[in-house]
Amino acid sequence: MFNANPTKKVWIIVLKYRINALQSNRFCFNDGYHTSHHLNPLRHWRDHPHAFLKAKERYSQEGALVFHNIDYLEITFRILTKNYMHLAKQLVPIGDQIGMTQVELAEMLRRKTRRFSEEEIRIKFGKK
DSSP states (O other): OOOSSTTSOOOEEEEOOSTTSOOHHHHTTTGGGHHHHHHOTTSOGGGHHHHHHHTHHHHHHTTOEEEESOOHHHHHHHHHTTOHHHHHHHBOOOGGGTTOOHHHHHHHHHHHTSOOOHHHHHHHHOOO
16 A cells, blocks of 8 residues: 555554553554564564564665554545645654655655556556
8 A cells, every 4th residue: 555666565664652652552462563563473562662673774775664653544544635744744764764854755655655557456466
């Protein structure tokens, strides 16, 4: 859902560990670190924040989208309503995103959520 290039993965990580941030990670087994679970499904839920910090360079190199103070439901709502500026404000810039303005971050998110063409779907999924 978050990538204009259907042949490349994009990691989405929602950080909610700050004291003033959403507390759902405390009650939902660190669900905000869902990507960490996909990288290692056997990892215990308490180990996800540490694993994220250890793999931060990988996430940075692969263009991960790291959010804070927002949950998956709100991310979905903001995408459906095309409110990319709000998402950009919740984005934690890493890698090439560092130094981008809010407007540039919003435009990047808009590009990553565009509709795939029929040709791109054929390339990705091999449909004739």
